[in-house]
């Protein structure tokens with residue numbers, strides 16, 4: 001086909017040839033190369049998990065960490081999940097990648113427990129395609145069995161929009177997960193459109209207020225209205241509420257005043273390596289003052 005040019009993936013240092021139509025722009029081309037790389041990333045062990053602490057607003061204690069994937073590409077450098085998770089979702093690669101995340105997060109949490117840290121939850125993000133995968137339940141069962149982690153220390157984060165794609169099926173899947181003893185939370189809450197009557201039927205333990213409502217919480221009255229509405233909704237439905245993306249004292253003051261339960265954000269710590277979590281939690285145990293600004297790096 002004359003319209004198809006041949007491109008040698010020299011910069012990738014491999015001997016394979018890839019095809020693209022010349023009318024494709026650089027972005028499409030870049031995306032194509034990245035997809036190719038993504039296919040190999042698991043086998044090449046290029047993924048790692050970082051962990052971000054979640055803090056109880058009343059006691060100041062870390063009770064959980066959220067596992068956040070990082071892709072360390074040998075030549076392209078650190079690639080954000082915002083860039084490759086949607087691509088993994090489109091290609092279906094999210095299923096094996098997500099399975100790796102599940103296993104690794106459970107293994108790491110068990111290792112922390114075995115090293116003497118007080119038990120805490122590990123929260124794992126589950127995207128739409130993973131959630132719809134017919135093997136989801138057995139994947140979760142296997143990750144728990146292989147790691148020896150008790151189900152009560154695993155929480156899965158699903159988004160509101162994922163649930164709303166098909167409420168009936170989503171609730172059935174969540175019920176199955178719940179019967180394993182796994183906890184479920186709703187991520188990015190406020191950005192989707194769950195009806196209040198549907199929300200009542202979800203077997204979830206908490207709502208995560210999306211960080212887009214937290215960013216300007218100190219000054220934006222609309223964001224204040226949304227945040228305080230979500231907090232009182234949580235209270236009425238007997239769900240805990242966590243604010244994500246908390247960076248400033250002003251945001252914390254607002255959340256405390258409105259009886260928010262928990263927070264997660266750079267104010268306490270950026271996502272850090274498994275090793276740095278150990279250091280951070282040991283420090284946390286060492287002194288009884290409430291946590292302040294931490295100086296760990298992403």
Ligand code: C2E
Pocket residue numbers: 052067068069080081082085098101125126127157187188211244245246247264265266267271
């Ligand atoms: P998310 O689940 O809503 O995770 C929270 C994101 O907010 C993380 O971005 C985190 O680093 C960032 N964040 C936390 N606190 C602050 C803060 O105070 N300020 C600011 N500006 N940002 C903050 P990250 O790690 O880049 O992940 C982005 C998204 O990628 C996640 O959003 C999640 O949807 C997805 N993701 C990450 N890891 C995984 C994974 O293992 N599996 C799946 N399916 N999705 C993942």
Ligand code: MG
Pocket residue numbers: 066125157187
């Ligand atoms: Mg999340």
Ligand code: MG
Pocket residue numbers: 187188208210211244
């Ligand atoms: Mg979130």
Ligand code: MG
Pocket residue numbers: 188210211244
């Ligand atoms: Mg978010």
